[in-house]
Amino acid sequence: MSDPVDRRRRDLIIGMLAMPVSGLAAVAEPTPPGTEGPFYPTAGMRFADDDNDLVRIAGLVEQAGGEVVELGGRVLDRSGNPVSGARVEIWQCDVKGRYLHRGDSGAGSRDKAFQGFGHDTTGADGRYSFRTIKPVPYPGRTPHIHVKVLVNNRERLTTQFYLPDHPYNKRDWLYQRVAAHKRPLVTMNFSASEQLPRASLDIVI
Numbered sequence: 001m002s003d004p005v006d007r008r009r010r011d012l013i014i015g016m017l018a019m020p021v022s023g024l025a026a027v028a029e030p031t032p033p034g035t036e037g038p039f040y041p042t043a044g045m046r047f048a049d050d051d052n053d054l055v056r057i058a059g060l061v062e063q064a065g066g067e068v069v070e071l072g073g074r075v076l077d078r079s080g081n082p083v084s085g086a087r088v089e090i091w092q093c094d095v096k097g098r099y100l101h102r103g104d105s106g107a108g109s110r111d112k113a114f115q116g117f118g119h120d121t122t123g124a125d126g127r128y129s130f131r132t133i134k135p136v137p138y139p140g141r142t143p144h145i146h147v148k149v150l151v152n153n154r155e156r157l158t159t160q161f162y163l164p165d166h167p168y169n170k171r172d173w174l175y176q177r178v179a180a181h182k183r184p185l186v187t188m189n190f191s192a193s194e195q196l197p198r199a200s201l202d203i204v205i
């Protein structure tokens with residue numbers, strides 16, 4: 001005959017195994033890094049208006065060319081907690097494939113109504129948002145948006161966001177350097193909405 005103490009111990013263990021593991025800390029997959037590239041605009045190259053709306057520049061009536069979209073999400077730590085006070089920067093070429101940078105040889109023909117660079121700061125919920133244009137390709141590169149995250153003025157991540165299934169992805173060496181199973185972490189899936197196409201992509205640092 002089995003010992004009542006052993007039986008109770010066995011029942012307790014079985015019950016614990018059947019319980020959900022909600023008490024375990026979730027581990028979020030870090031966003032894979034990417035190169036900064038040669039066209040990160042230093043402070044002296046940027047517009048005075050460097051907010052999170054890249055399609056309208058303060059003082060100009062004209063709106064930037066290209067397909068206007070919204071990009072947003074959350075900045076999270078590796079436990080899945082929102083990061084407050086993170087500075088999220090994005091920069092990208094305009095609809096003509098030109099960057100807001102003195103090193104771009106074709107900068108003279110760039111879209112003067114496109115801000116080219118912008119930033120947002122996360123609140124307590126870790127959220128960031130931008131209004132910009134859907135990225136376009138230029139010679140040698142598939143469409144992409146550069147992203148940098150700083151916390152307490154310290155750079156925590158530099159990466160690039162891509163479009164899904166773009167034909168140029170297959171020949172873009174920087175895109176191909178991202179492990180296939182990690183590409184969804186840097187892929188912008190724009191969905192139609194009543195206002196603007198929107199993509200939501202969390203950044204894990």
